[in-house]
Amino acid sequence: MISDAKILEAVDTEAKLIFFAGKGGVGKTSISSITAVHLAEKGYKTLLLTTDPASHLEDVFEQDVSGEITSVKGVDNLDIVKIDPKEVAEEYKNKVLNEAREKNYTDEMLMGLKEELESPCTEEMASFDKFIDYTEKDYYQQIVFDTAPTGHTLRLLELPLNWNQQLEFKMANNRENKADLESQKRFKKVIDKLQNKNQTIFAFTLYPENTPILEASRAVEELKTVDIETQLIIANKILPAEFCTTPYFKKRKEMQDKHLEEMKDIFSAPIIKMPLLAEEIKGIELLKEAGKKLFEEKI
Template sequence: MKSQTKVILPENKKPKLIFFAGKGGVGKTSMSCVTALYLAEKGFKTLLLTTDPASHIGEVFEQPIGDKIQPIAGVENLYGLKIDPKQAAEEYKERIFTEAAKNNYSEEMMMGLREELDSPCTEEMAAFDRFTDYADNEEFDAIIFDTAPTGHTLRLLELPLSWNKQIELKTAMNTVNEGDLKAQERFKRVISKMRDKEQTTFAFVVYPENTPIQEAYRAVEELKGAEIYTQLVIANQVLPEEYCTTAYFQKRKEMQDKHLKVIHEKFDCEILQMPLFAEEIKGIDTIREAANALYK
């Protein structure tokens, strides 16, 4: 078993990508913020990035975080970015249409392109396209990717794999352009990083309850099909034993302990426990306290 924190620490002077996933509402954003602060205060230049419209990283740090990389006040080495998926999709479509016009697409081809880009997947594709812009550079020592719920995340990660197949088809039909090839190469580099355990950590956040555990396990198994392996599971909101002094909380603690045992049996990776705080994890002091509790 790896020592605590090793799975998230950048090594060998290579940037580290860290993805947080899990069932909606289990605390991915909080754990992303906690991890980002922890790494920044270890001296690593860290970017906290999200494409999830439901993410509230700005609320957790109690300061606005927009669609441009900006330093997070009060924490040295820490930067934040919230990508608006709808805006990213519009910019993505505009770029595709501009390239198509330059390549003299016929009206029929343009109609087909518009129909294809009206797909719900376009927003996710555009968000991933924006993410690869950051994942493919070495400006930061660590990039924390606060993801959307599990199903969205899996589709997001599968998109570039499917897109590569489309590019290969276009190549065979002699309709591929230079932009396609550059994008394909960039996607391949990022996918390669995702599959490299030294460069990427996939972390799942779960409550010690049956439904989030089972959903995370299914997602972990699906990721294996893409040769992506989970290295960290965080059991969130675990009741501290010293506070379980009433019959109600003792029973809740007993239930959690059973589920924690299941977590250790199901997931072959580092497992950390985040204790339940009496207050919401919000504000730099509380985030720092949570980081000390999680990454002891």
């Protein structure tokens, strides 16, 4: 077990980004929530942000979570917010079109831009644009991301430059096209931050089972193609040895141990083990207890 020093290293005046990705249903929301509470308890001004439409942060924190930043009840230094893809897509479309009108785009150019904004990837692009808004906030020392399942997360990270290249091409004959390059510079700045190991930690959450391990290993390799290195692996719901006394649980424990050993060869990043708790992780007290087990205790 590595200490929380690994998570907290390189913290400075700039916001540090911590992403939790992985296959759907492996516990990303729980792990990201535990981490956010743990960081806030350590005294870091922290924002927990979800881009996962299936996230159940409301249940975990037992309070409403919306598109407006809200303080978490019972935890100093912790705020929470949700990015709703459909909601931010409408905001994004309106913003892009209004900016285009201010730059005196012709009717023909506006029509082409409207068509481009009807692309299926607009929601993801809008989510990324909103995500940038939060990364630019100097108010937070730590921003923890509860991301959508792996494929959506990878598209979120890979899409921006391709999207902007398309817009640039469509507006290539516009004499004010240089102004459009400002958004590209903005995207480039945040991508540089994502690729900087001193500013961003990218972690995968998984169960020690074949399918989640295989999906995570593929995603780790794909992230390398955009120069993003995975720095942590969280093996979730590990059976505590002291409770594995029946033949069934002994066999399950053997299977988990086997996969954990295999993971050491598959992943170069450190592996943190999160034990299976007797209760569902809900409420501040249980989140704090889980944080101690995840970051401070060895199993």
